[in-house]
Amino acid sequence: MSDGGEFPAVVELNIGGVSYTTTLKSLTSQPDSLLYAIFTGREPVMKDAKNRYFLDRDGVLFRYVLDFLRDGTVVLPECFRERERLKTEAEKYMLHGLVEAIASETRNRPPGVITVGYRGSFQFGKDGMTEVKFRKLNRILVCGKVDLCRSVFGETLNESRDPDHGQSERYTSRFFLKHSSLEQAFDMLLEQGFKLGGSCGSGTAGGATDIKPGVDVEENRWNHYNEFVFIRE
Known part of the structure; x- marks a missing residue:
């Protein structure tokens, strides 16, 4: 552990296995913080084998902590999934x-x-087996305001089927996702x-007719379409 002596102006850090280099000024920019206490010698801190100051915290998320220490603000990327x-x-x-x-x-x-919809079925076993093997989604559709x-x-x-790229203020029903994981x-x-906010579904096709060549008859009976409406107030 550090003995609380003088810290260098440029500080090498190991945060949970991720390396950072920053200034002592940035680390001590928030007087009420734990980092201020550590890097003014009030709290002990360990060093790793390379003589970097080591903190056993989330190394990836520390980049946003460091952004805040530098200028007092933080800008999170779009679709940032780790706010909590x-x-x-x-x-x-x-x-x-x-x-x-x-x-x-x-x-x-x-x-x-935002409305999310999908058309899907259930994949069945071979040779007339009725055991449902897994859910089968053709595509997940997304409708709503572009931005x-x-x-x-x-x-x-995936915006490839939408003809009016770049107009973020409009609404579209032509987006779909690059994956087929509904839970994601x-x-x-x-x-x-x-x-x-609400959902609706077509139910399964039951006695559907006009089956395309090569389509499994039993699987076709379970074709369905569902939509889910999500609201942020």
Whole structure:
């Protein structure tokens, strides 16, 4: 452990296995914080084998902590999914301003509605077996205001079938997701503060006719379409 002696102007850090280099001025920019107490010698700190100051915290999220220490603000990326974890880190470091900044960003998110729909079936066993093997989704559709959809789904949003790129203020029903995991889509919506407002479904096709060549008859009986409406107030 450090004996609380003088710290260098440029400080090498090991935060949970992730290396950072910053200034002592940044680390001591928030007088009421744990980092201020550590890097003014009031609290002990360990060093690793490379003589870097070691803190056993989340190394990846520390980049946002460091951003806040540098200029007193933090800008989180679109579709950032770890606000609660970052808030916990901020609380551990006793960075009350960062805690408030995270809470304020959450409060200031615009309200809106996003509809998620999918057409799917169930995959069955071979040779007439009726055991359901797994849920089969063809595509997850996304409808709503363009900039809102982008802020929630980020790089997982496929806009290739939408002809009017770049107009973020409009609404569209032509987006779909690059993956077919319905629960992943729901998780992303919930993490952005959306709640399920309602849902509807077509039910299964039952005695559907005009089956395309090569389509499994039993599987076709279970074709269905569902929609889910998510609301952020």
